[in-house]
Amino acid sequence: TNLKKQGVLPLTFSDPKNYDKIQPTDRISLLELKSLSPGKTVKxxxxxxxxxxxxxxxxxxxxxxxxxxxxxxxxxxxxxxLKK
Incomplete structure (x- = not known):
């Protein structure tokens, strides 16, 4: 919860095997964050x-x-x- 309160998006792999797809020189982009909702995966x-x-x-x-x-x-x- 502390990470969440600080505005950090904690993520885990839907498929742990995907960890091996990440290479040291990759550029990583999180897609469609504007449509983030409970229970929905992040691409x-x-x-x-x-x-x-x-x-x-x-x-x-x-x-x-x-x-x-x-x-x-x-x-x-x-x-x-909310105070504004």
Whole structure:
């Protein structure tokens, strides 16, 4: 919960075997974060040095309130937004 309150998105691999697809020189992009919702996986694009790409799925455990914290940057930022 501390990571979540700080606006960090903790993710785990939907398929642990996908860990081996990540290469040290990859550029990693998280896709469609604007549509983040409870129970929905996050797509992660791995752009490899050779130009090839892989898309893997990651899991999160955020609820609706925690997603608001994430989108605001932290729980404190969200509280400040609500006070305005």
């Amino acid at each position: 992660c694009e791995l752009k490899h040095k050779d130009g090839s790409k892989d898309v893997i799925e990651l899991k999160h455990t955020l609820n609706d309130l925690q997603i608001q914290w994430f989108k605001a940057g932290s729980a404190l930022n969200r509280m400040a937004e």
